[in-house]
Amino acid sequence: MQLLPLAPGRLRQGSPRHLPSCSPALLLLVLGGCLGVFGVAAGTRRPNVVLLLTDDQDEVLGGMYVPSALCCPSRASILTGKYPHNHHVVNNTLEGNCSSRSWQKIQEPNTFPAILRSMCGYQTFFAGKYLNEYGAPDAGGLEHVPLGWSYWYALEKNSKYYNYTLSINGKARKHGENYSVDYLTDVLANVSLDFLDYKSNFEPFFMMIATPAPHSPWTAAPQYQKAFQNVFAPRNKNFNIHGMNKHWLIRQAKTPMTNSSIQFLDNAFRKRWQTLLSVDDLVEKLVKRLEFTGELNNTYIFYTSDNGYHTGQFSLPIDKRQLYEFDIKVPLLVRGPGIKPNQTSKMLVANIDLGPTILDIAGYDLNKTQMDGMSFLPILRGASNLTWRSDVLVEYQGEGRNITDPTCPSLSPGVSQCFPDCVCEDAYNNTYACVRTMSALWNLQYCEFDDQEVFVEVYNLTADPDQITNIAKSIDPELLGKMNYRLMMLQSCSGPTCRTPGVFDPRYRFDPRLMFSNRGSVRTRRFSKHLL
Numbered sequence: 001m002q003l004l005p006l007a008p009g010r011l012r013q014g015s016p017r018h019l020p021s022c023s024p025a026l027l028l029l030v031l032g033g034c035l036g037v038f039g040v041a042a043g044t045r046r047p048n049v050v051l052l053l054t055d056d057q058d059e060v061l062g063g064m065y066v067p068s069a070l071c072c073p074s075r076a077s078i079l080t081g082k083y084p085h086n087h088h089v090v091n092n093t094l095e096g097n098c099s100s101r102s103w104q105k106i107q108e109p110n111t112f113p114a115i116l117r118s119m120c121g122y123q124t125f126f127a128g129k130y131l132n133e134y135g136a137p138d139a140g141g142l143e144h145v146p147l148g149w150s151y152w153y154a155l156e157k158n159s160k161y162y163n164y165t166l167s168i169n170g171k172a173r174k175h176g177e178n179y180s181v182d183y184l185t186d187v188l189a190n191v192s193l194d195f196l197d198y199k200s201n202f203e204p205f206f207m208m209i210a211t212p213a214p215h216s217p218w219t220a221a222p223q224y225q226k227a228f229q230n231v232f233a234p235r236n237k238n239f240n241i242h243g244m245n246k247h248w249l250i251r252q253a254k255t256p257m258t259n260s261s262i263q264f265l266d267n268a269f270r271k272r273w274q275t276l277l278s279v280d281d282l283v284e285k286l287v288k289r290l291e292f293t294g295e296l297n298n299t300y301i302f303y304t305s306d307n308g309y310h311t312g313q314f315s316l317p318i319d320k321r322q323l324y325e326f327d328i329k330v331p332l333l334v335r336g337p338g339i340k341p342n343q344t345s346k347m348l349v350a351n352i353d354l355g356p357t358i359l360d361i362a363g364y365d366l367n368k369t370q371m372d373g374m375s376f377l378p379i380l381r382g383a384s385n386l387t388w389r390s391d392v393l394v395e396y397q398g399e400g401r402n403i404t405d406p407t408c409p410s411l412s413p414g415v416s417q418c419f420p421d422c423v424c425e426d427a428y429n430n431t432y433a434c435v436r437t438m439s440a441l442w443n444l445q446y447c448e449f450d451d452q453e454v455f456v457e458v459y460n461l462t463a464d465p466d467q468i469t470n471i472a473k474s475i476d477p478e479l480l481g482k483m484n485y486r487l488m489m490l491q492s493c494s495g496p497t498c499r500t501p502g503v504f505d506p507r508y509r510f511d512p513r514l515m516f517s518n519r520g521s522v523r524t525r526r527f528s529k530h531l532l
Contacts, residue, residue: 034120045203045204046120046122046204047298047337047361048205048206048207048295048298048300049205049302050207050209050286050290050300050302051302051304051358052209052211052303053128053208053210053211053305053306054210054214054304054305054306055071055210055211055213055215055306056071056308057213057214057276057305057331058309058330059305059308059329059330059331059332063304063330063331064304064329064332064351065348065349065350065392066306066308066328066350066351067350067392067393068084068395069307069320069322069323069328069394069396070091071092071131071132071306072098072133073090074307075130075131076089076097076103076131077351078306078351078354079111079355080107080110080111080112080371081112081352081353081354081355081356082373083352083393083395083490085395087103088102088103090397091397092133094133094136094139096397098132099132099135099136099139100139101138101139103131104139104140104144104146109148110369110370111147112354112356112358112359113126113149115364115369116362116364117147117148117149117150118148119364120204120364121203122203122362123151123199123204123206124149124150124206124207125151125192125195125206126149126152126210127153127188127195128154128155128184128188128210129211129212130155130210132158133157134154134157134167135155135156135157135167136157142156142165142172143167143170143171144170152168152169152170153168153169153188153191154167155210158215159212159213159216161185161217162182162183162184163177166187175187183221183278184212185211185213185221185278185282188282189282189285192207192286193285193286193289196290196293197289209286213272213276213278213279214271214275214309216268218268218274220271220278221274221275221277224278225274227274227277228274231270232269232270233265233268233311234311236313236466237468238314238468239312240255240315241314241315241468242314242315243315244468244470245470245472246314246457246470247430247451247455247457248453250314250316250322252411252424253315253423254423255315257315261419261421262312265311265312269311272309283303287301298337299337300334300336300337300361301334301335302332302333302334302354302358304330304332304333304351306330307327307330308320308325308329308330309326310326310327316425317423319417319426321417322430323394323396323434323445323447324467325461325465325467328436334380336361336380338380339380339381340382345379347379347386348388348389352371352372353374353375354373356371356373356374357376357380371495372493372495372499374389374499389499389502389505390437390438390439390501391437391490392435392436393433393436393498394433394434394447395433395491396430396431396433397431398427398429398430398431399416399417399427399428399430400416400426400427400429400430402414402428405422405424407420407422408424414427414428414429429449429451431449431450431451432448432449432450433491434446434447434487435447435483435486435487435490435502437503442504444458444460444461445458446483446487448487456472456480457470457472458483459471486502
C-alpha cells in the first residue's frame with residue numbers, strides 16, 4: 001500500500017501520466033450517528049471519500065489482497081467488508097449470487113455505502129460497473145437501484161466501452177459508438193464532475209467510480225490507440241514456464257507457448273495500458289475539480305482494483321481466477337487528510353478492509369457492523385505499536401459444467417475459459433482456499449483444493465517470490481498441520497473471528513486436539529457447495 005503526497009510528482013517519460021514505466025498496472029495519479037474521523041468540531045464537516053475502482057488491474061509493486069480473484073465475488077467483498085463464504089457470491093452468474101435477488105435482499109442493505117447514507121448522512125454517488133449481472137431481467141432489471149445510493153449511474157452487466165446501457169437512477173439510457181459522447185470512461189468522468197458541481201455543500205459525500213478499464217475488450221480511446229507500441233508483457237521468472245508440482249489445471253497449459261499465443265498476450269497487455277490512459281485523464285480531472293472547489297484537502301481518495309490478471313505466467317495466456325500473487329494482489333494507493341507523503345506500508349491489507357476503513361473515516365462505530373475486515377485508518381495516520389493481522393483468507397469456487405468442451409474433446413469434462421489451442425483457465429474443481437501469511441519472519445502461502453487429490457500448494461515467497469516451487473511435500477509437517485487448521489478456522493469465520501491471531505502471531509495458540517473430529521479422524525476443511 002502506497003501513501004502518496006498531495007501533489008503529483010514528476011512524470012516519467014514514455015509512461016501514462018502518473019503511471020510508472022516499470023509497472024503495467026499501477027496508476028500513480030492517486031496522491032497519497034457518526035462522529036467523524038478526528039471528532040467533529042463546530043462548523044467543520046466530516047471528510048469526503050472517493051473510491052476509484054478499475055477492472056482486472058494487477059499490481060506488482062506492493063498493494064493489498066483480494067479474497068477472491070474474480071470480479072463479482074471481489075466487488076461483493078468490497079461493498080460488504082466480508083469474505084465470500086459470508087456474502088455468498090461465488091462467481092459472476094446469477095446462480096452464483098452475483099446481483100441476485102438474494103444478494104439484493106440480504107447483503108445490499110448492509111453495504112458500507114448504505115450505512116454511510118442511512119446512518120452518517122453522506123451523499124452517495126455511484127458511476128460505472130457494479131456487479132457482473134446487474135440489470136438482469138430476473139433480478140429486477142435496470143430499474144433496481146441498490147439501497148444506499150443517492151445518485152446511481154450503473155452499467156448493465158459487464159465492462160464495455162461502447163454500445164452499452166446505463167441505469168440512470170433506475171431509468172435505462174443506451175449509448176452507441178460515438179467517441180465524443182459514448183466512450184464509457186469519459187462518460188464516467190463527466191457525470192462525476194457534474195456531481196461535484198451540483199451536490200449539496202451541506203453534507204459530506206462518498207463517490208465510487210468503477211471504470212471498465214483495463215478489462216477486455218480493451219478498447220482504447222482513439223487518441224491512445226498507438227501508445228506503447230514497444231511495450232510487451234513482463235518476462236519475469238514464471239513467464240512461459242511449465243507449472244511443475246502445481247494443480248492439474250496449471251499443469252495442462254502448453255509449454256512453451258506458441259508464438260501466436262505470445263503475440264496475443266503482448267497485444268492484450270499493450271491495449272490494457274492504452275485503456276488506462278483514459279482512467280488517468282478521469283482521475284486528473286477529478287483531482288483538479290476537487291482542488292478548484294476547495295474540497296481536496298478534506299477528501300480521502302482510494303485507488304484500487306477488483307482482482308489481478310496474468311499474461312503468460314506458468315504459460316497461462318490471459319485471465320485471472322488463480323491463487324497466485326499476480327491474480328490476487330491489486331494496487332492500493334491512498335491520499336487524504338493526515339496522511340504523510342511518500343509512505344509505503346507493509347501491513348497485510350485486504351479489500352474487505354475498505355468498507356470498515358471508510359466507515360471509520362465517517363466516524364461510524366464498527367462494532368455495529370457484521371464485517372470481517374478491519375479499519376486500516378490507523379495505518380494511514382501513521383500509528384505506532386499497532387497490533388495488526390498476520391494472515392488473510394483467499395477463496396475461489398471454480399466454474400465449469402460436467403460436460404466435455406466440443407472444441408477440446410481430449411480434455412476431461414468440467415473445464416471452462418478455454419483458448420483455441422485448448423489451454424483452459426478454469427474448471428469446476430479449480431476450487432481452492434488459501435491462507436496468505438505475512439509476518440516479520442514469514443512470507444507464506446498455504447492452499448488446499450477441493451478435488452479428489454485434496455491437492456496442496458505451499459510457497460515461501462521470501463525465497464521464491466515468483467511461486468515457482470511448491471514446497472508442500474518438504475515443509476515441516478507440524479507447520480503444515482497448523483496451516484491446515486488455520487485455514488479451516490478462517491473458512492468458517494465471521495466478523496471478529498476473522499481477525500483472530502494467525503499462526504505466526506505471538507498471540508497465536510494452537511490446540512492440536514481441535515484437528516480431530518469426535519470419531520478421532522483428522523478434520524479436513526469443508527468447501528461450501530450450496531451457498532444460496
